[in-house]
Amino acid sequence: MTAWKVTVGGRRALTILRSRPFLTVAIVAGVWIVASFVSRGFGAYGHLRYLVELAAVIGLVAAGQTFVVIAGGIDLSVAAIVTVSAVSLPLLSWQADPTGLTAVLAVLALTTTIGLVNGLGVALLRVHPMIMTLAMATFLQGLMIIIAGGSAVTAENPLVRWLGNARPAGIPAGVLLWV
Numbered sequence: 001m002t003a004w005k006v007t008v009g010g011r012r013a014l015t016i017l018r019s020r021p022f023l024t025v026a027i028v029a030g031v032w033i034v035a036s037f038v039s040r041g042f043g044a045y046g047h048l049r050y051l052v053e054l055a056a057v058i059g060l061v062a063a064g065q066t067f068v069v070i071a072g073g074i075d076l077s078v079a080a081i082v083t084v085s086a087v088s089l090p091l092l093s094w095q096a097d098p099t100g101l102t103a104v105l106a107v108l109a110l111t112t113t114i115g116l117v118n119g120l121g122v123a124l125l126r127v128h129p130m131i132m133t134l135a136m137a138t139f140l141q142g143l144m145i146i147i148a149g150g151s152a153v154t155a156e157n158p159l160v161r162w163l164g165n166a167r168p169a170g171i172p173a174g175v176l177l178w179v
Helices: 008-018 020-038 045-070 078-092 101-123 129-148 158-165 173-178
Strands: none
Touching: 008 020, 045 078, 045 173, 078 101, 078 129, 078 158, 101 129, 101 158
């Protein structure tokens, strides 16, 4: 009969291999590798970069939502507020204001007002946060359909274009903010 000797380093390695974070990363990596073989272009650098850019937006919103959840609330209007800001900024920017600062400040004021209405509805009117923010999200989605007319909105202002396309050191600005 042979006795197996497990060293301290070996135990540590086994602990890491059995940990949930490691298993999660291993499963995601495995699915990524399989998908790269099955779907042409899935593992390409451009596709990975695109996914990271999308994840940056969700990550930034999730960071803010984390504070709401920690405070014991819930906000279902976040996606609609992001949409309002994304549609409003190009519409409020114009060539007469080359800095675009007026439009940025107007959008910040607009989204702050939306948040204030949500907060007042919950705090003063005692509307449940889920109901209040769901109602606000529905209202804002309808408003954006009316304002944008169901079509894409493009930015003419150079600053607004830069905000959407900035890549300091070749890395999208949203990804840098997220990280």
